[in-house]
Amino acid sequence: MKFSKLYAPTTKDAPKDATLPSHQFLVRGGFISQVGSGLYNFLPMGKIVFDKIKAVVKEEMDKTGAQEIQMGVVTPAELWKQSGRYSVFGKELCRLKDRKDNEFVLGPTHEEVVVDIVRNRINSYKQLPLHLYQITTKFRDEARPRFGLLRGREFTMKDGYSFHEDEACMKKEFALMEETYTKIFTRLGLDFRAVDADSGAIGGSGSKEFMVLAQNGEDDIVVCSSCHYAANIEAAKRAPKMSSIEAPQADLAKFKTPDMKTIDDVCNFLHVDSFYSIKAVVKKAVYIDKEEIVVFFVRGCDELQEVKALNACGAIDLVDAELEEIEKVGLKAGFIGPLGLECVKFYIDFELKEAKNLVCGANEVDYHWVGVSMFNFKEERYADLCEVKAGDSCACCGKELYITKGIEVGHIFQLGQKYAKAMGATFLDKNGKAQPFYMGCYGVGVSRLVAVMIEASHDEQGCIWNKQTAPYLLDIIISNTKDDAQKAYAESIYATLKSEKYEILLDDRAERFGFKIKDYELLGFPYALIVGKELEEGFVEIVERKTLEKIVVKKEEALTKLRELLA
RNA sequence: CGGGGCGUAGCGCAGCCUGGUAGCGCACCUGGUUUGGGACCAGGGGGUCGAAGGUUCGAAUCCUUUCGCCCCGACCA
Numbered sequence A: 001m002k003f004s005k006l007y008a009p010t011t012k013d014a015p016k017d018a019t020l021p022s023h024q025f026l027v028r029g030g031f032i033s034q035v036g037s038g039l040y041n042f043l044p045m046g047k048i049v050f051d052k053i054k055a056v057v058k059e060e061m062d063k064t065g066a067q068e069i070q071m072g073v074v075t076p077a078e079l080w081k082q083s084g085r086y087s088v089f090g091k092e093l094c095r096l097k098d099r100k101d102n103e104f105v106l107g108p109t110h111e112e113v114v115v116d117i118v119r120n121r122i123n124s125y126k127q128l129p130l131h132l133y134q135i136t137t138k139f140r141d142e143a144r145p146r147f148g149l150l151r152g153r154e155f156t157m158k159d160g161y162s163f164h165e166d167e168a169c170m171k172k173e174f175a176l177m178e179e180t181y182t183k184i185f186t187r188l189g190l191d192f193r194a195v196d197a198d199s200g201a202i203g204g205s206g207s208k209e210f211m212v213l214a215q216n217g218e219d220d221i222v223v224c225s226s227c228h229y230a231a232n233i234e235a236a237k238r239a240p241k242m243s244s245i246e247a248p249q250a251d252l253a254k255f256k257t258p259d260m261k262t263i264d265d266v267c268n269f270l271h272v273d274s275f276y277s278i279k280a281v282v283k284k285a286v287y288i289d290k291e292e293i294v295v296f297f298v299r300g301c302d303e304l305q306e307v308k309a310l311n312a313c314g315a316i317d318l319v320d321a322e323l324e325e326i327e328k329v330g331l332k333a334g335f336i337g338p339l340g341l342e343c344v345k346f347y348i349d350f351e352l353k354e355a356k357n358l359v360c361g362a363n364e365v366d367y368h369w370v371g372v373s374m375f376n377f378k379e380e381r382y383a384d385l386c387e388v389k390a391g392d393s394c395a396c397c398g399k400e401l402y403i404t405k406g407i408e409v410g411h412i413f414q415l416g417q418k419y420a421k422a423m424g425a426t427f428l429d430k431n432g433k434a435q436p437f438y439m440g441c442y443g444v445g446v447s448r449l450v451a452v453m454i455e456a457s458h459d460e461q462g463c464i465w466n467k468q469t470a471p472y473l474l475d476i477i478i479s480n481t482k483d484d485a486q487k488a489y490a491e492s493i494y495a496t497l498k499s500e501k502y503e504i505l506l507d508d509r510a511e512r513f514g515f516k517i518k519d520y521e522l523l524g525f526p527y528a529l530i531v532g533k534e535l536e537e538g539f540v541e542i543v544e545r546k547t548l549e550k551i552v553v554k555k556e557e558a559l560t561k562l563r564e565l566l567a
Numbered sequence B: 001c002g003g004g005g006c007g008u009a010g011c012g013c014a015g016c017c018u019g020g021u022a023g024c025g026c027a028c029c030u031g032g033u034u035u036g037g038g039a040c041c042a043g044g045g046g047g048u049c050g051a052a053g054g055u056u057c058g059a060a061u062c063c064u065u066u067c068g069c070c071c072c073g074a075c076c077a
Helices: A021-028 A044-063 A077-083 A111-118 A167-187 A263-270 A306-313 A323-328 A418-422 A446-456 A484-499 A513-523 A533-537 A558-566
Strands: A032-036 A039-042 A074-076 A094-097 A103-106 A130-139 A154-164 A192-196 A207-213 A219-224 A230-232 A253-256 A278-286 A291-299 A317-320 A345-349 A358-361 A367-372 A401-416 A426-428 A434-436 A438-445 A474-478 A504-507 A527-531 A539-544 A549-554
Touching (some): A021 A446, A039 A044, A044 A154, A044 A167, A077 A103, A077 A418, A111 A154, A111 A418, A154 A446, A167 A207, A167 A401, A167 A438, A192 A219, A192 A401, A207 A230, A207 A446, A278 A306, A278 A358, A306 A317, A306 A345, A401 A418, A401 A446, A418 A438, A438 A446, A474 A513, A484 A527, A484 A533, A484 A558, A513 A527, A527 A558, A533 A539, A539 A558, A549 A558
Parallel strands (some): A192 A230, A291 A345
Antiparallel strands (some): A032 A039, A074 A103, A154 A438, A192 A207, A207 A401, A219 A230, A219 A401, A278 A291, A278 A317, A358 A367, A401 A438, A539 A549
């Protein structure tokens, strides 16, 4: 490709709203252009990168025996009503009506549709397992699109769905997908971790996220400093917390604690470490048909992890409770404790199970209990509720955990029979009995990966593409296009390499050297060949983008050297 | 969804408070000089001032409504 013909509108300045390197460089380099909030167009070079990433994903998926299909973006709302997600999925689900007032949704994911495809067509266990996948546009009406391609409203995802006769077979496919995703992200040259995750709105039992480690990630991930344990903070576990501080010895007694509404106040007043106190976090749980106040108890030194809390109470959403609502159900804000609590639903972090010598609210204004022991609560009261912090101990090996940032690029789920049951999708097993399918589903954020590649590899000047995803492998820069010798030499190298099927760019624009080398650094192709002044003496230069180091080679040897580098 | 900001040429902005000829930089076009780190000189083209309504002799500017975009947070497979 000749740069003079390429549509790559590069700019010196970044758009004012682009804060992340990937967003800035994608726009400055003319890879993408924005057309609306969270809506982007891919320009020629952006499209090349996108297609290269897509090809890697497709190749690895096809190797596993999964079959590519393509489902419609517009889906009848009826299918979503069958699965129950029409009401559960929030405002991200874009709903629309046709001219006859029939309801539709823009597919944010395709479990419902794929079940419909298989339902009544796969009738026997003999036809299983089956894995169908697609690489298509999804739409989610995000509350706050941002960071360019990292969180758009329209995006491209590879989403695969597998069907199995039993759980064992489903788990086998899950393991195969974990392996496959590892191959995909390794081929793309990314530094990533597969982490334990919460399943969110997709549901199901086991789920793992693939996180690319990056400073600008939106997710917190907990990683063990010693063993292989890694998890999204929403699902992270730790070894039960211990305290070296001696437990306060006291018999069960009610203490007057005037106006002591916070853990700090109470602990200071009673000279107790916050480890030995119980914190009450009041939330309003939103269900499909109702709202109610729910209280979560964790150790005073811990924080409530909201996703865990949401899972514990099975609500659709948890929102902050207003003081008025708290008082209305009979709770005494600042003095809430589990002992004798009856007016609301409540859950207790399981690390508090059978704990002793605690301080907690007495459900009476200006009073706290001391010497509390956590026995006599029903088993179902206990749940994993607290947020893991840096410095906590690993549940697997006991060593220290730390927290780092990640960008989610893949997520794999064991769905079990959730969708098949809800939508009445069954097959006949070996005994001739109808059984709902076991399903798995597996997603890769393909368009997001375009941005992730840059987040993972860039410098002050611009992108640094690897050979696997670079739009072009080499940029031949003619320093002065009025110099016939430079032009002729550059064009001959270009023609030769092009005939050998290398993807290369010839910067033949009538611009000055500085302009073109800046564009090269911004666009970030792996190598550049500079044909300039030294050609007269018989030399040209090869630049490696990653290091920006230049090597001078004899003009006769440049081709050989380039073939070696580009191979 | 809560809080805040901004919409004036393709991009970045000034003008608005105090109403009266729509401006600057970059980009673009023409000619010339220049050609190894985003050149210089001269000339030139391009804007329903986000939209609608109102006040006024007169609105980019004041008032009302509305749409869009962005930032912080909540949310988010």
